[in-house]
Each structure stands twice: as structure tokens, then as C-alpha cells.
Amino acid sequence: QQQVKQSPQSLIVQKGGIPIINCAYENTAFDYFPWYQQFPGKGPALLIAIRPDVSEKKEGRFTISFNKSAKQFSLHIMDSQPGDSATYFCAANRAGANNLFFGTGTRLTVIP
Amino acid sequence: DTGVSQNPRHKITKRGQNVTFRCDPISEHNRLYWYRQTLGQGPEFLTYFQNEAQLEKSRLLSDRFSAERPKGSFSTLEIQRTEQGDSAMYLCASSLSVANTEAFFGQGTRLTVV
Numbered sequence: 001q002q003q004v005k006q007s008p009q010s011l012i013v014q015k016g017g018i019p020i021i022n023c024a025y026e027n028t029a030f031d032y033f034p035w036y037q038q039f040p041g042k043g044p045a046l047l048i049a050i051r052p053d054v055s056e057k058k059e060g061r062f063t064i065s066f067n068k069s070a071k072q073f074s075l076h077i078m079d080s081q082p083g084d085s086a087t088y089f090c091a092a093n094r095a096g097a098n099n100l101f102f103g104t105g106t107r108l109t110v111i112p
Numbered sequence: 113d114t115g116v117s118q119n120p121r122h123k124i125t126k127r128g129q130n131v132t133f134r135c136d137p138i139s140e141h142n143r144l145y146w147y148r149q150t151l152g153q154g155p156e157f158l159t160y161f162q163n164e165a166q167l168e169k170s171r172l173l174s175d176r177f178s179a180e181r182p183k184g185s186f187s188t189l190e191i192q193r194t195e196q197g198d199s200a201m202y203l204c205a206s207s208l209s210v211a212n213t214e215a216f217f218g219q220g221t222r223l224t225v226v
Binding site: 042056099 | 152
């Protein structure tokens with residue numbers, strides 16, 4: 001059973017566009033929601049993370065929007081660049097837990 | 113290099129053979145995790161160490177899998193009697209002992225069982 005559902009599976013945008021990746025979860029005990037970026041042949045690297053006490057968090061060109069009542073969160077990449085082409089994973093875990101539950105990933109391609 | 117280091121990067125083995133992977137975490141991190149990632153999927157949790165103690169194991173970790181962290185530093189993951197279904201990327205991550213702190217991942221070991 002997939003604890004975190006992620007969509008779309010793949011996304012192609014033009015340079016400067018704003019790709020949006022969506023995730024949904026069921027477990028209301030989750031209280032930490034990170035996004036990871038993974039390039040081919042590399043391990044995932046933390047991009048940005050949010051807790052459910054805020055509805056939005058922005059770091060540079062990356063923004064997480066969080067809707068606690070809908071149990072959904074999304075990643076927006078402003079002014080996307082070809083260097084942002086990678087696979088993005090949302091994840092979640094609950095307080096006191098030691099493992100992250102990952103989504104299935106979104107392969108983003110930014111066309112120059 | 114102060115990141116998480118995994119060796120080997122690639123391993124091809126015949127079905128039925130045993131394989132062992134090594135992970136060297138970031139030196140001050142006392143938490144260490146193993147995850148498995150198959151093609152087109154996100155990483156799936158396998159097991160977790162706090163220092164040398166293995167505190168949690170996923171149901172994905174069958175009896176053929178064993179992990180150790182003998183001195184609370186590096187860790188090894190052994191797979192006995194490998195099966196084709198074991199083919200995957202095995203990722204190691206480490207973190208500090210603070211709730212919901214960032215986990216830093218290594219580059220992984222890609223296992224192919226033929």
C-alpha cells in the first residue's frame with residue numbers, strides 16, 4: 001500500500017515555466033514532509049521540507065504548498081531551468097518514526 | 113569527501129550468490145538507514161541503526177538479508193542466496209539523532225542479479 005501518492009509520473013516544461021508536482025497522504029500522524037531531488041546515478045538530496053503547522057514554505061525558487069485538511073502538498077519550481085531536470089520525490093514520516101515513506105517520483109524535464 | 117560513501121557502486125552477481133555492500137556514513141551521524149529503490153519507484157525503507165544497535169527492520173527485509181553496524185560507524189548489508197527480484201539500487205543514508213532531521217543519502221549500490 002502506497003503511503004504517499006505522487007503525480008504526475010513525468011512532466012515536461014519550457015525553461016521559465018512553473019512545474020507543479022502533487023502528493024497526497026492518508027496517515028494523519030505524518031508531521032514531516034520533505035521533497036528530494038535525484039539526478040541519474042546519484043542518491044536523493046533534500047530540497048525543501050515542511051511541517052503541517054504552516055501552509056507554505058519557500059526556499060529560493062522552490063515552494064511547498066501544504067493543505068492539511070485535504071492531506072495534500074505540492075512542490076512548485078519557479079523560473080525552472082534545464083539544470084532542474086531530475087526526478088523529484090515527495091516523502092513523509094511521523095514524529096518518532098525513523099523511516100521516510102516516499103512517493104513514486106516525478107521525472108521533470110525542462111526544455112531550454 | 114564528507115558525504116555518505118557506498119561501495120561498490122555497481123555489483124553484478126549470479127543468482128544464488130551472496131553479496132555484501134558497505135556504507136560509510138557522515139562521521140558525526142549516529143543514525144544510519146538502508147533503503148532499496150527499484151526502477152521507477154521511490155526508495156523503500158529496509159532497516160535503521162542508532163549507533164551499533166539495529167532498532168527497526170522493515171517486512172521487506174527477508175531472512176536472506178542481514179545488516180550490521182559493528183562499531184557504530186560503517187555498516188554492511190549482506191544478501192544471501194540472491195534472487196533476480198533483489199536487483200535494485202541499495203541506498204544508505206545517515207542523520208543526526210534529532211527528530212525529523214535531514215537524512216543524507218549516498219550514491220547507492222546498484223545490484224544486478226543474473
